[in-house]
Amino acid sequence: MYKKPFLILFLSFVGFVNSQNKYPDDYFINPLEIPLVLSGTFGELRTNHFHAGLDIKTQKQEGLKVIASAEGYVSRINVSLWGYGNALYVTHPNGYTTVYGHLKKFSPKIEKFVKRHQYQKESFTIRLYPNENEIEISKGEIIALSGNSGSSGGPHLHYEIRDIKSNILNPMLFGIKIPDHKKPTIQSAYTYTRNDSSQVNQSNKNVQLVLKRQYNGDFIANTIYAYGEIGIGINAYDRLDGALNHNGLYDLEMRVNGKKIFQFKVDDFSFSESRYINSYIDYEKLIKLKQRIQKCFVDHDTNNLSLYKALNNNGFFNVKDSLDYKVTIIAKDYEGNRTQLIIPIKGRKDSITITKKIKETPHYFKANQVNRISDSLIKVNFPKNIFYEDFYFDYSYDNGLVKLHNRSVPVHNYFRLSFDVSKYSEEELKQMYIAKKNRYGKLNYVKTRRKGNTLYASSKSLGEFILDTDKYNPKISPVGFKANQWLTKYNTLRVKIFDKGSGIKTYRAEIDGEWILMYYNPKKGILTYDFKDKKFEGNTHILKVIVTDNVNNSTTFTIAFNKKY
Numbered sequence: 001m002y003k004k005p006f007l008i009l010f011l012s013f014v015g016f017v018n019s020q021n022k023y024p025d026d027y028f029i030n031p032l033e034i035p036l037v038l039s040g041t042f043g044e045l046r047t048n049h050f051h052a053g054l055d056i057k058t059q060k061q062e063g064l065k066v067i068a069s070a071e072g073y074v075s076r077i078n079v080s081l082w083g084y085g086n087a088l089y090v091t092h093p094n095g096y097t098t099v100y101g102h103l104k105k106f107s108p109k110i111e112k113f114v115k116r117h118q119y120q121k122e123s124f125t126i127r128l129y130p131n132e133n134e135i136e137i138s139k140g141e142i143i144a145l146s147g148n149s150g151s152s153g154g155p156h157l158h159y160e161i162r163d164i165k166s167n168i169l170n171p172m173l174f175g176i177k178i179p180d181h182k183k184p185t186i187q188s189a190y191t192y193t194r195n196d197s198s199q200v201n202q203s204n205k206n207v208q209l210v211l212k213r214q215y216n217g218d219f220i221a222n223t224i225y226a227y228g229e230i231g232i233g234i235n236a237y238d239r240l241d242g243a244l245n246h247n248g249l250y251d252l253e254m255r256v257n258g259k260k261i262f263q264f265k266v267d268d269f270s271f272s273e274s275r276y277i278n279s280y281i282d283y284e285k286l287i288k289l290k291q292r293i294q295k296c297f298v299d300h301d302t303n304n305l306s307l308y309k310a311l312n313n314n315g316f317f318n319v320k321d322s323l324d325y326k327v328t329i330i331a332k333d334y335e336g337n338r339t340q341l342i343i344p345i346k347g348r349k350d351s352i353t354i355t356k357k358i359k360e361t362p363h364y365f366k367a368n369q370v371n372r373i374s375d376s377l378i379k380v381n382f383p384k385n386i387f388y389e390d391f392y393f394d395y396s397y398d399n400g401l402v403k404l405h406n407r408s409v410p411v412h413n414y415f416r417l418s419f420d421v422s423k424y425s426e427e428e429l430k431q432m433y434i435a436k437k438n439r440y441g442k443l444n445y446v447k448t449r450r451k452g453n454t455l456y457a458s459s460k461s462l463g464e465f466i467l468d469t470d471k472y473n474p475k476i477s478p479v480g481f482k483a484n485q486w487l488t489k490y491n492t493l494r495v496k497i498f499d500k501g502s503g504i505k506t507y508r509a510e511i512d513g514e515w516i517l518m519y520y521n522p523k524k525g526i527l528t529y530d531f532k533d534k535k536f537e538g539n540t541h542i543l544k545v546i547v548t549d550n551v552n553n554s555t556t557f558t559i560a561f562n563k564k565y
């Protein structure tokens, strides 16, 4: 009870701030009818992208009602096996579009629209752009049930707000309130040297700082001795009320002797810049230590992320001999809870005893040029500006295995790798594909094409590639029914599909020779048909399912069942 007046004051203060900004703060209502608890914040650091929305927890279950945040019309519908899975885009009269992802099921009126197009196109996955008059939506209308479809690791609703130019905006700017009384935590901090003469504690390499946590949750680092241009990177997270997950910061700032020289803030960004996250974080530490260190400096010319709100000397500061400095890092969440890290620095020009070791190779790559590998059987073409910095590229081709440097160097765009396959017979080539080894050594199919005597593929990540052969046909088996069984009481028809090797590319299902829509859940490998979709004549029917893998091995499965419609 004691805290209440403060809370009211605090909330009205937030309301005041929002009413001062350029976004309407009472236009959009919450997309779920439960108190909002987040498993992901806007701008959070994810693999190859900044998170474009809020991930809202759905009480560990699927099937919660998803409601439209405001009136408008459905402007886009996606049914996809990956990404946002089943997703709806609702465009509103004020120009904004709200996006709802990983849905389980669309509302009956949307479902009907989607099904009609799926049957027309004979495809489960589909992308539709209805016009303004086709599916009108009122504010608060139930548009879907929440789910776990697409690239989702557990039931939740992914919710986005986009503007008319398709920039993605922080939904919190629109007055969504998520209780958050916890301040961010700083887990680790590193110094970075800008050039060969910069040093920290006599080292030219990155130095991890020793942090001491204060009673109030702030941090102080042990004093460091430094000279020359240096930058700082930190690993930090925020927690919200009612959830243990680690979420992203809203605002990260660095001051040197009180002067702001760096600020990063996630209010809005565009999809086209999102991959520059790999320049923003210390990518090598992500791969090697699984830590996302946010660099409070910009060290790559091509990185023009709009999320940087202040940049003085690109966030580097020059430490002079025998002067003292106080670096303050301020990490904030959206509610303004802040955690400070103070790093005392004493300027001292010393001898450098620890230097960076660079492995020199015959391939020195310049980032702003096209770089090529041209070996007897292997050709690789890296367009310009797909690397962030110049480096010695480590290449080898040994025993069929192509080593393209290693995974710890980020790649901004596609490069092309081709194998000369003239020594293989046509028969062998039919089942061959390019595979990439993942970090556990497992081979993953990379979309492979053929041109004459070469097989080629495009990739956005370095590592080990190899030619592999897929000799296995996909497997198909009925789930919950047997041949010639009476299924009159069944609502659905299910089969399990599986492919060892290159993986499933397409499937097609028919009853009595007519295409039927089977929903595919790739996480479970289950295809499901809804008996309500179609009526068939007679009592005995034939289900036929054809599954094709990525090298075109194909299996056709037929089974008879009985059903009276």
Ligand SMILES: [Zn+2]
Pocket: 040, 051, 053, 054, 055, 157, 158, 159
């Ligand atoms: Zn999400």
